[in-house]
Amino acid sequence: MHIKPHERDFSLSQALSRVQADLDSLGWRHRLNELALGGGYTAIQCHLETGDGEAVESGAGSGKGFSDAAKVGAVYEALEHALTGSLILPELDVMMRGVGELRARGDAAPEKSFEKLAPQHEARIACLRYRALDGGHGADLPLYLWAPWYVLPTREAEGRRCLLGDTVDYRSVLPASVNSGCAVGATEDEALLHAVNELIERDALSLFLWRSIHNELPMPPRISLSALPRYLAHEVLRAEELLGRNVYLLDLTTDIGVPVALAFVPGEDGHLALHGVGASLSPRVAVERAVSELVQVCLVRRVHPDAVDGTKAAARLAAHPRLLKCAQIRGGQRLESVAPVRELPDEPRNSLPASEQLEEVVSRVSWAGIRVFAHRIKRLPNGTSVVNVQCPGLDKFHLILQGNYASPGPRAKTDGMR
Numbered sequence: 001m002h003i004k005p006h007e008r009d010f011s012l013s014q015a016l017s018r019v020q021a022d023l024d025s026l027g028w029r030h031r032l033n034e035l036a037l038g039g040g041y042t043a044i045q046c047h048l049e050t051g052d053g054e055a056v057e058s059g060a061g062s063g064k065g066f067s068d069a070a071k072v073g074a075v076y077e078a079l080e081h082a083l084t085g086s087l088i089l090p091e092l093d094v095m096m097r098g099v100g101e102l103r104a105r106g107d108a109a110p111e112k113s114f115e116k117l118a119p120q121h122e123a124r125i126a127c128l129r130y131r132a133l134d135g136g137h138g139a140d141l142p143l144y145l146w147a148p149w150y151v152l153p154t155r156e157a158e159g160r161r162c163l164l165g166d167t168v169d170y171r172s173v174l175p176a177s178v179n180s181g182c183a184v185g186a187t188e189d190e191a192l193l194h195a196v197n198e199l200i201e202r203d204a205l206s207l208f209l210w211r212s213i214h215n216e217l218p219m220p221p222r223i224s225l226s227a228l229p230r231y232l233a234h235e236v237l238r239a240e241e242l243l244g245r246n247v248y249l250l251d252l253t254t255d256i257g258v259p260v261a262l263a264f265v266p267g268e269d270g271h272l273a274l275h276g277v278g279a280s281l282s283p284r285v286a287v288e289r290a291v292s293e294l295v296q297v298c299l300v301r302r303v304h305p306d307a308v309d310g311t312k313a314a315a316r317l318a319a320h321p322r323l324l325k326c327a328q329i330r331g332g333q334r335l336e337s338v339a340p341v342r343e344l345p346d347e348p349r350n351s352l353p354a355s356e357q358l359e360e361v362v363s364r365v366s367w368a369g370i371r372v373f374a375h376r377i378k379r380l381p382n383g384t385s386v387v388n389v390q391c392p393g394l395d396k397f398h399l400i401l402q403g404n405y406a407s408p409g410p411r412a413k414t415d416g417m418r
Helices: 010-024 067-083 087-090 099-105 112-117 154-163 171-176 186-214 228-241 283-303 311-317 320-326 332-337 354-367 397-402
Strands: 026-038 041-050 057-065 095-097 125-130 140-144 183-184 247-250 262-263 274-279 373-379 387-392
Touching: 010 067, 026 067, 026 283, 041 067, 041 283, 057 067, 057 087, 057 283, 067 087, 067 387, 087 228, 087 373, 087 387, 095 099, 099 112, 099 140, 099 262, 112 171, 125 283, 140 373, 154 354, 171 397, 183 186, 183 354, 186 262, 186 274, 186 320, 186 354, 186 373, 186 387, 186 397, 228 262, 247 283, 262 283, 311 320, 311 397, 320 397
Parallel strands: none
Antiparallel strands: 026 041, 041 057, 095 125, 125 140, 125 373, 183 387, 247 262, 262 274, 373 387
16 A cells, blocks of 8 residues: 655655666665664665765755655655756756846846845846746746855856856855755656745744844744644654653744744753744644654754754854844743644645645745746656746745844745734
8 A cells, every 4th residue: 555645646665666766767876874763763864876886966865754754855855956966057958147137027036135136237147947836927037046056156166157158246145045945856746846835934934033033023823732633742742752852833834824833942051942844735744844854953963963053153143143043043931931822723735636735835825925936957757856946035034044144035024924
């Protein structure tokens, strides 16, 4: 019997079989490493190699949850990272557009970082053509939005840009170049659904950080264990036992209406708080995802203490105490005063095929006044697809968690929280 996980069109065994066939088509193989195990949870790392045993550039990923799900997730994430790294550049249909031309069109205008390039009006910038998932017109959007390797101030990256005819000085937008919105799936609809949900998740986290941590406005609702179905409450208790700490669950759902959950362990002695975030049409799946991500972060930290220590943020933001408070998510002492939500209804649409869930999620984003654009990066012979989705205008203040000097967008400054 094949049981499909939420938001997947295939069972775990079917998905693994398909992605292994697609790895074979590339001449690649995977090597797995189990980092830690506790309470049934595991964190698995995957490294991709060529047939000669050479490491595939950027071909590393990790998976969370229980063993089978963690294994499949790790293989898929490693493939996603490889196919959104610099080795994919020759396969991309890159086009050059004038910065002034793009600003005049307005498609990228809601993207806060793009306005920093306004003084380079005559410069040529590398773009990809995106189709609209919301039924509107498509758009040419800058490559830098999801390809940090492209904008690095290195000789190699500068050589790539020169060959393409890209004349933009990217130094002002380096912190905004992140691979958010990149996703992989056994089908393109799966990948697109996960990409849109990821952007919704990051936007909700950004609004929470700015409003509740930076500005000390009321905390979002706290989800009590009594609001969860028995199996999910058990998972939270198991996570608390594994971590040796209380896990707080917050409802970060915004005006977009796609449930977003934050699993949160307050920091000790002024150090970085640990957290996981999840978004899904089903609030229960959102919570499950957030808890699994939190546990993954903690397990990875045990093996690689420097991976999540907050040192970089503390050093960069030491002169900006309120921003540093956001970077370290300091506000845990206020959690006990938040009235808990005692009902968490499920969303039956979560059982629909990925294509129908995607349509529903895009509709909710559109109703919030945000455009949804998608670009297929690569589709492999057995259907495994890697995509990038951009929703210009969704907030990226969450980059403060990496110690970057992020600033909030219009959504954070207005009442985007539901």
